[in-house]
Amino acid sequence: MAPIVSISNLSKTYASGFEALKGVSLDIEEGEILALLGPNGAGKTTLISIICGIVNATSGKVTVGGRDVVRDFRDTRSMIGLVPQELTTDAFETVWNTVSFSRGLHGKKPDPAHIEKVLKDLSLWNKKDSTLRELSGGMKRRVLIAKALSHEPRVLFLDEPTAGVDVSLRKSMWDVVERLRASGVTIILTTHYIEEAEEIADRIAVINGGEILLVEEKDALMAKLGRKQLRVDLAHPLERIPESLSSYNLTLDEEGQCLIYDYDTSAERTGITALLAALAETGIRLRDLSTRQSSLEDIFVEIVEAGR
Amino acid sequence: MNIEAVKSIYFFEMARTRRTLLQSVVSPVISTSLYFIVFGAAIGGRIQEIDGVSYGAFITPGLMMLTLLTQCIGNGSFGIYFPKFTGTIYEVLSSPISMLEIVLGYVGAAATKGLMIGTIILITASLFVDLSIAHPFAMIFFFVLTAVTFSLFGFIIGIWAKDFEQLNLIPMLVIPPLVFLGGSFYSIDMLPPFWRAVSHFNPVLYLISGFRWSFFEISDVNPLASAAIMLVFLALCMSVLTWIFRTGYKLRN
Numbered sequence: 001m002a003p004i005v006s007i008s009n010l011s012k013t014y015a016s017g018f019e020a021l022k023g024v025s026l027d028i029e030e031g032e033i034l035a036l037l038g039p040n041g042a043g044k045t046t047l048i049s050i051i052c053g054i055v056n057a058t059s060g061k062v063t064v065g066g067r068d069v070v071r072d073f074r075d076t077r078s079m080i081g082l083v084p085q086e087l088t089t090d091a092f093e094t095v096w097n098t099v100s101f102s103r104g105l106h107g108k109k110p111d112p113a114h115i116e117k118v119l120k121d122l123s124l125w126n127k128k129d130s131t132l133r134e135l136s137g138g139m140k141r142r143v144l145i146a147k148a149l150s151h152e153p154r155v156l157f158l159d160e161p162t163a164g165v166d167v168s169l170r171k172s173m174w175d176v177v178e179r180l181r182a183s184g185v186t187i188i189l190t191t192h193y194i195e196e197a198e199e200i201a202d203r204i205a206v207i208n209g210g211e212i213l214l215v216e217e218k219d220a221l222m223a224k225l226g227r228k229q230l231r232v233d234l235a236h237p238l239e240r241i242p243e244s245l246s247s248y249n250l251t252l253d254e255e256g257q258c259l260i261y262d263y264d265t266s267a268e269r270t271g272i273t274a275l276l277a278a279l280a281e282t283g284i285r286l287r288d289l290s291t292r293q294s295s296l297e298d299i300f301v302e303i304v305e306a307g308r
Numbered sequence: 309m310n311i312e313a314v315k316s317i318y319f320f321e322m323a324r325t326r327r328t329l330l331q332s333v334v335s336p337v338i339s340t341s342l343y344f345i346v347f348g349a350a351i352g353g354r355i356q357e358i359d360g361v362s363y364g365a366f367i368t369p370g371l372m373m374l375t376l377l378t379q380c381i382g383n384g385s386f387g388i389y390f391p392k393f394t395g396t397i398y399e400v401l402s403s404p405i406s407m408l409e410i411v412l413g414y415v416g417a418a419a420t421k422g423l424m425i426g427t428i429i430l431i432t433a434s435l436f437v438d439l440s441i442a443h444p445f446a447m448i449f450f451f452v453l454t455a456v457t458f459s460l461f462g463f464i465i466g467i468w469a470k471d472f473e474q475l476n477l478i479p480m481l482v483i484p485p486l487v488f489l490g491g492s493f494y495s496i497d498m499l500p501p502f503w504r505a506v507s508h509f510n511p512v513l514y515l516i517s518g519f520r521w522s523f524f525e526i527s528d529v530n531p532l533a534s535a536a537i538m539l540v541f542l543a544l545c546m547s548v549l550t551w552i553f554r555t556g557y558k559l560r561n
Binding site: 052053054056073074075076077078080082084086088089090091092097101102104105106107108109147 | 310311312317327394396398399401402403404405406556
């Protein structure tokens with residue numbers, strides 16, 4: 001299947017001389033949730049802005065639904081909904097008017113029933129006649145999502161949608177995202193909360209310094225880079241690792257209270273059973289055991305650090 | 309053509325006029341009435357007729373132009389500057405809408421507002437002085453052409469301005485002297501030859517003169533020259549806008 005969004009060799013140099021994107025190529029499949037991870041200034045927003053038509057690219061090509069975003073901008077922009085990072089709203093407008101305005105801008109005839117559904121889905125229905133300045137930050141964020149959904153887009157860009165949003169609202173927003181995905185909408189989100197990407201995304205792209213460092217299925221990425229660590233708390237401290245355990249790649253912490261064993265979860269044998277037996281044979285008494293899996297955050301930091 | 313989008317922008321802008329009815333409509337009417345009271349009634353009574361037209365009537369086209377210019381530039385620039393300032397411009401830029409349609413929406417609304425206020429002032433003026441319009445079609449031609457041209461000019465200022473200071477620079481500092489010295493309140497025949505010659509470099513003179521001719525058939529310059537100058541200025545604004553849209557100047561860079 002042809003990708004819904006195809007980015008090839010995209011570069012952007014701002015008038016100030018800042019090179020925000022350096023030859024980025026990326027394909028996004030229809031119906032997936034792609035998380036775009038990257039530190040501040042990595043080029044995430046510039047990339048989204050070019051696809052949506054807010055910023056002109058210096059070179060390269062982007063297609064959405066097989067159409068060129070510059071030449072066929074009417075087709076591509078009709079397919080796209082954008083929720084920007086900043087809470088930019090027209091303070092004096094009502095929720096209903098501003099969402100209806102967005103639908104009109106996208107060339108769609110008024111459809112009060114659709115707007116009503118969008119507002120209800122986002123728990124904004126009882127605020128439809130309030131002006132935007134009366135709303136809390138979280139509600140404004142939802143209004144921006146409602147605006148982006150007002151014209152029934154096939155591709156939705158969420159630029160840092162949960163920045164400054166409280167936990168319960170964040171959860172309800174992810175519910176909305178799940179429902180949208182179920183209805184076939186492709187979702188591209190950027191986020192600082194890596195655990196969110198871990199929870200919700202199908203694929204992860206890591207961008208830094210204007211370059212895509214990695215694009216991978218989330219599960220494959222976790223499996224490939226996901227190391228697990230077994231920590232063995234000892235009843236009595238050791239001065240050094242006994243000879244009998246030298247075949248295991250163990251490290252001893254500074255106080256000699258804890259043995260640390262790194263293993264690969266995807267390996268056929270993790271070696272844990274053998275290790276525990278060897279410990280018992282050596283006469284080492286254990287106080288506690290714990291395991292820890294490297295998170296996407298660790299992976300992310302590793303990749304970005306390696307890229308430096 | 310994305311008609312829905314043009315309508316959306318147009319009515320969104322017109323809705324702001326409704327919300328700010330007092331400052332958009334009532335205040336220009338009050339200030340114009342004050343001009344008529346001071347210049348028309350209090351002082352005007354002591355000023356002799358100019359080319360057979362009473363002073364109060366003589367200044368009416370100039371006053372309409374003063375308001376029309378200020379309003380159109382103000383509305384045209386604010387309409388596009390405000391979304392730039394608040395950031396809501398992202399939505400217009402990411403919509404399936406061409407630059408021409410954006411201009412139709414914003415400039416159309418700004419020109420409509422200017423024309424509404426200009427008409428109200430004409431009605432207000434007719435309460436103070438006897439007015440007759442010799443060439444109604446020419447009058448409407450100058451009226452609409454000025455509104456559209458200066459709304460476009462305002463739109464360019466709105467895109468160019470990077471803060472409120474720059475936004476107000478031209479409407480506050482450049483337009484009033486040009487209007488006041490462009491024969492709004494006098495005929496340039498009253499000036500010494502040197503200043504009369506200098507006045508011919510003021511584009512607003514042509515505007516006011518042409519507009520006044522459509523009322524009273526008196527003019528400082530040939531009405532055709534007035535129309536030509538206006539059309540040249542309109543073409544100039546359109547060229548600048550085309551360049552802005554081609555390059556994405558200040559909008560997409």
